[in-house]
Amino acid sequence: MVIEYLGLSEINGPLVAIEGVSGASYDEIVQINIEGKEKKIGKVVEIYGDKAVIQVFEGTDNMSLKNTRARFTGHPLELSLSTDILGRTFNGIGQPIDGMGEIIPEKRADVNGQPLNPVTREYPRNYIRTGISAIDGLTTLIRGQKLPIFSGNGLPHDQLAAQIVRQASLGDNSDEEFAIVFAAMGVKYDVADFFRRTFEESGVSSHVAMFLNLANDPVVERLITPKVALTAAEYLAFERGMHILVILTDMTSFAEAMREVSSSKGEIPSRKGYPGYLYSELATIYERAGIVAGVNGSVTQIPILTMPNDDITHPIPDLTGYITEGQIVLDRSIHGQSIYPPINVLPSLSRLMKDGIGEGYTREDHQDVANQLFSCYAKVGEARNLASVIGEDELSALDKKYLEFGNAFEHEFVGQSPNENRTILDTLEIGWKLLRLLPREELDRINTKILDKYY
Numbered sequence: 001m002v003i004e005y006l007g008l009s010e011i012n013g014p015l016v017a018i019e020g021v022s023g024a025s026y027d028e029i030v031q032i033n034i035e036g037k038e039k040k041i042g043k044v045v046e047i048y049g050d051k052a053v054i055q056v057f058e059g060t061d062n063m064s065l066k067n068t069r070a071r072f073t074g075h076p077l078e079l080s081l082s083t084d085i086l087g088r089t090f091n092g093i094g095q096p097i098d099g100m101g102e103i104i105p106e107k108r109a110d111v112n113g114q115p116l117n118p119v120t121r122e123y124p125r126n127y128i129r130t131g132i133s134a135i136d137g138l139t140t141l142i143r144g145q146k147l148p149i150f151s152g153n154g155l156p157h158d159q160l161a162a163q164i165v166r167q168a169s170l171g172d173n174s175d176e177e178f179a180i181v182f183a184a185m186g187v188k189y190d191v192a193d194f195f196r197r198t199f200e201e202s203g204v205s206s207h208v209a210m211f212l213n214l215a216n217d218p219v220v221e222r223l224i225t226p227k228v229a230l231t232a233a234e235y236l237a238f239e240r241g242m243h244i245l246v247i248l249t250d251m252t253s254f255a256e257a258m259r260e261v262s263s264s265k266g267e268i269p270s271r272k273g274y275p276g277y278l279y280s281e282l283a284t285i286y287e288r289a290g291i292v293a294g295v296n297g298s299v300t301q302i303p304i305l306t307m308p309n310d311d312i313t314h315p316i317p318d319l320t321g322y323i324t325e326g327q328i329v330l331d332r333s334i335h336g337q338s339i340y341p342p343i344n345v346l347p348s349l350s351r352l353m354k355d356g357i358g359e360g361y362t363r364e365d366h367q368d369v370a371n372q373l374f375s376c377y378a379k380v381g382e383a384r385n386l387a388s389v390i391g392e393d394e395l396s397a398l399d400k401k402y403l404e405f406g407n408a409f410e411h412e413f414v415g416q417s418p419n420e421n422r423t424i425l426d427t428l429e430i431g432w433k434l435l436r437l438l439p440r441e442e443l444d445r446i447n448t449k450i451l452d453k454y455y
Helices: 133-138 157-167 189-201 221-239 251-265 278-286 315-323 332-336 366-390 397-414 424-435 448-454
Strands: 004-006 010-012 015-018 029-034 038-048 051-056 068-072 078-081 089-091 107-110 149-151 178-187 208-214 243-249 290-292 298-306 326-330 343-350
Touching: 015 068, 015 251, 029 051, 038 251, 078 221, 107 221, 133 343, 133 366, 133 397, 133 424, 149 157, 157 178, 157 189, 157 243, 157 298, 178 189, 178 221, 178 251, 189 208, 208 221, 221 243, 221 251, 221 278, 221 298, 243 251, 251 278, 251 298, 251 315, 278 298, 278 315, 298 315, 315 326, 326 332, 343 366, 366 397, 366 424, 397 424
Parallel strands: 089 208, 149 298, 149 326, 178 208, 178 243, 243 298
Antiparallel strands: 004 068, 010 015, 015 051, 029 038, 029 068, 038 051, 078 107, 290 298, 326 343
């Protein structure tokens, strides 16, 4: 039996309260009807006795305490799923906005997802090629990994995300199905248009499912967008056997929406005003990446977040770093030298890289080359600091070599054109070309046999 409740007892920002409710459950979807003209949906976020607090996705505009009817549906928010979602564009709560009609569902799934049994998880092994040397060579992305990009306001993370979508593949010799789920939260219209246009022009839009929550869309919608996108990804991966790369931009908008809703609820804030459960909310999103034993597909995540004031100790990057398996850090000073993508390789790492590269995956020398490039680039920093004190002319011949190596590394290895798609062999060859600038005895992280073969 469906009961309809007339009138509200309270409206506070995106939240409304109804009294005298019986049998409501947490996360249940509520259909709201305003004066019989406008329909909205919300979900139950709190229950106290006979009082239910509902979070309205489309915002509480035009709502008053008296003109509203609410109907409890008895089920959580569900997404219509079929393979037809590829090539389509949806809003933040999974409704089509591309004018191509509704999805005819093969199934409907709860957007909150099912927890993955840890025993059924498989360890991520194979790599995903992005065509970007600094990622493929030094912080390799592995299938089933979650690898965030830490960026800042004004840095080209949108451009980098679009490039990864255009270029990402399972490698040259793979015949497995690969697709991308792209979710944007709180982005401006021009940014959303940039993504849409880029995907269409490059011809990849047929294997991309887009979920867009624009800056002028209700804030509350942002909290649900990543969950909707991941539900689509899990369906394509675990039921259709595809390898799915999920790009979520920008997680900072998600966290700020959470802070806004939390303050509307009157909760006691934690660090920098964010709620104490920010960690567990981020974890419920990031942990939906992985590989399930006995299933062909995988879900790989690249969440993108802008660090407020470029502060890596801010709660959002800080907690993200705890949960995810590494990070790729974009740097403002490298961006200032007109190097694209401005990836600072020293604080960047991929914790699962060691198991998805080397012989049988990329090439036998990959790990050694990566270790050596990291080691040499760290020494470049020392040589630059010394040069700033005593002047470049006073440096030893070896330190001058390191300075030369540092400039070449930033411009030739890290730097590449936004349309350049490098194979893993191209990346390793550039790495060797740069290492040949240094004397052989300085290459102390590479096995002698590999040195003999490639140096």
